[in-house]
């Protein structure tokens with residue numbers, strides 16, 4: 001039996017509270033209650049008093065680990081964690097085993113996403129075969145496959161060869177694709193463990209200098225200008241990177257950039273704990289960098305927030321810092337961290353949050369039916385959040401299969417109460433809906 005939802009009194013962006021009816025996958029009405037039961041259709045009423053309705057969030061940068069590391073996350077567990085965080089679409093990064101560098105692998109991930117049913121899973125295709133940075137992967141075949149790939153990235157590795165980067169930028173133009181670069185000059189970061197600065201010197205850990213990121217971004221915006229293509233900068237993390245992207249945009253270069261929630265909140269001071277939960281690529285930077293990325297997100301230089309959700313096994317985090325894996329989970333804490341760092345500081349409105357976490361990432365990834373306003377006739381992809389709630393992050397209570405959140409024990413604002421994908425609840429009463437119901 002199918003279900004219609006009548007959502008009573010939700011706050012909409014910049015408008016008075018209203019009632020919403022979700023029916024046949026779309027927002028059927030908005031305003032006063034106009035729902036009437038239909039034969040053979042269950043009508044569920046949701047009391048949304050005090051809740052805010054946001055368009056379903058879209059993540060440009062998620063590691064789902066399937067195929068290859070299903071012990072840390074699968075397409076099913078990761079997309080369920082995404083729904084719990086308010087997402088209705090995620091881009092699954094290509095650094096799986098095997099690498100997503102063929103039409104076969106991206107089609108497999110796409111199919112697993114449909115079978116999971118919690119969010120639209122958009123596979124990212126690798127730029128180079130095996131992420132090795134030497135030969136272009138079959139970008140055209142991935143673009144024209146059933147997965148319809150539009151975002152290509154060697155994330156985890158930098159496309160450091162300028163000739164390969166140029167070719168990739170040129171090639172994806174024919175199908176409106178984008179190259180999402182992990183900006184890390186490899187020779188400047190050999191053995192790097194954390195941000196290069198005062199703290200790394202004091203701790204005796206090899207440093208990852210800001211210039212290793214900035215020099216690649218500077219080169220790439222010039223390459224993108226030269227070939228007239230679209231470039232996206234993954235997880236930008238330094239003040240200098242913000243300046244370069246600002247300069248490139250002023251020059252008219254077609255570049256977009258993302259920042260992660262952790263780079264908006266945490267600094268390299270966290271490494272003093274020697275706890276590898278704070279070990280991430282790019283590394284946590286200085287307080288000045290945090291201020292610069294917040295300012296860059298507020299003034300539109302940085303276009304989107306992306307989670308870089310990077311689940312890892314306990315044994316790769318419960319160890320000495322140098323042996324620890326790079327990466328942190330983020331799907332379930334992204335919205336709370338943005339509320340804390342950007343909304344409660346007065347730097348972004350909720351309408352801005354909808355832009356940086358839904359509308360713009362959907363546009364960059366060319367994800368149809370996502371990132372649309374909460375309006376009549378639009379696909380019913382939305383999330384209801386309680387901004388007044390406050391919760392302490394408990395790794396064991398999270399939906400993701402991995403425990404490597406850097407926010408364990410931290411109190412953060414906001415709570416996702418319900419998420420809807422094309423009018424079907426994927427999260428209800430604050431908990432994911434059972435898999436059998438979601439993909440029934």
Ligand SMILES: NC(=O)N[C@@H](CC(=O)O)C(=O)O
Pocket residue numbers: 063095155156157182279280281282308310311326327328
């Ligand atoms: N962001 C991370 O620290 N880790 C990523 C890949 C990467 O970008 O190194 C991962 O896949 O674990």
